[in-house]
Amino acid sequence: GENVEQHPSTLSVQEGDSAVIKCTYSDSASNYFPWYKQELGKGPQLIIDIRSNVGEKKDQRIAVTLNKTAKHFSLHITETQPEDSAVYFCAGGDFGNEKLTFGTGTRLTIIP
């Protein structure tokens, strides 16, 4: 089955700087990679996703890059703000298959 590894487990960034979180996956059949943001005591919320036929996707301050050959994908947050502080999860799955495998999460703290 799929195995998704996520690094780092914690990340502290000065407000205004960029943050990068990286994930690797094992199953070459995986072709859908979402990123979720989870605030304290709440369920995860999708913030951006990418399919394997695309190398990069951007939505305002958030971007995701995918390297299929190396089987890794990354989340980039630019111009970080205090409200970006949360736990971020990556996941991998087969497009059209409803099962996702999640990474272990990254706790991002933005330092004012």
Added chain:
Amino acid sequence: DGGITQSPKYLFRKEGQNVTLSCEQNLNHDAMYWYRQDPGQGLRLIYYSQIVNDFQKGDIAEGYSVSREKKESFPLTVTSAQKNPTAFYLCATYDLSGGPDTQYFGPGTRLTVL
């Protein structure tokens, strides 16, 4: 959290008691899931269901049971056989009819077994 309701938000039970967590959705999604979240371990899949009256075990199904009698509801029972039930439980749904390719999560239930 959209149209997914999990109740209660906090639940306390004595060791050895079965407890049922509720998950209701009004998104008309076919697939529903239960995940367990522990610190530093991400989300682990307990059970999932693609259609009424059918469900499959996930990666950590031992000590849990589910039912899917209605499309809108997917309750999870944590039995006394679950050795370490204290955790944050998340319910999710997925649209199999061609909607966005992602799972939508409820707000979660934090279960504490005393």
